[in-house]
Amino acid sequence: GESVGLHLPTLSVQEGDNSIINCAYSNSASDYFIWYKQESGKGPQFIIDIRSNMDKRQGQRVTVLLNKTVKHLSLQIAATQPGDSAVYFCAETPSYNQGGKLIFGQGTELSVKP
Amino acid sequence: KAGVTQTPRYLIKTRGQQVTLSCSPISGHRSVSWYQQTPGQGLQFLFEYFSETQRNKGNFPGRFSGRQFSNSRSEMNVSTLELGDSALYLCASTKGTRNYEQYFGPGTRLTVT
Numbered sequence: 001g002e003s004v005g006l007h008l009p010t011l012s013v014q015e016g017d018n019s020i021i022n023c024a025y026s027n028s029a030s031d032y033f034i035w036y037k038q039e040s041g042k043g044p045q046f047i048i049d050i051r052s053n054m055d056k057r058q059g060q061r062v063t064v065l066l067n068k069t070v071k072h073l074s075l076q077i078a079a080t081q082p083g084d085s086a087v088y089f090c091a092e093t094p095s096y097n098q099g100g101k102l103i104f105g106q107g108t109e110l111s112v113k114p
Numbered sequence: 115k116a117g118v119t120q121t122p123r124y125l126i127k128t129r130g131q132q133v134t135l136s137c138s139p140i141s142g143h144r145s146v147s148w149y150q151q152t153p154g155q156g157l158q159f160l161f162e163y164f165s166e167t168q169r170n171k172g173n174f175p176g177r178f179s180g181r182q183f184s185n186s187r188s189e190m191n192v193s194t195l196e197l198g199d200s201a202l203y204l205c206a207s208t209k210g211t212r213n214y215e216q217y218f219g220p221g222t223r224l225t226v227t
Contacts, residue, residue, distance in 0.1 A: 032214045041220065044218050102216065107157075
């Protein structure tokens, strides 16, 4: 499959453990913050979003936390599974009403050991 | 429902040539965005088209252009290719609402020699 050979921070966890992936964003005026997952050979896949007026949002096995004071976003994955192995990107969008421009962070490679 | 499709999947071109990449969005999606992915720069936004009009543009030179057709299919063109244009080019589509929830295609891997 496709591999873009990114030189990324790597997080290695044991299957069943919880994972925490962090991201620092740049634009205080961004309206939405989003997490995407990219598996080898595939395009990024939407995981979860959080609006700038929220601090926490939960999905299925995932939780996103937003700390606007320090411009920090995190993704928590509960009971990490081998299928969670991928590169995870945070992204921000300047404004909901201004179309589909996403600004992506560097990415973190998550490796799950069985 | 079929996902976003991109053609071709792989392409090798020579410096100075031009290239056209194609993207077919999910049926019913009216917005198509293009991104360039490289090891050094990561994922960078190129431009977005909505209803055949460019709605947003990233910080790329004029050699990069795009268009969208009435059926929402989109093409991007890169003229006078440079070695640094080697990358994975991704397109993504949305309905036009919740624009941050984008559906990506598998990408076109462009290699410039």
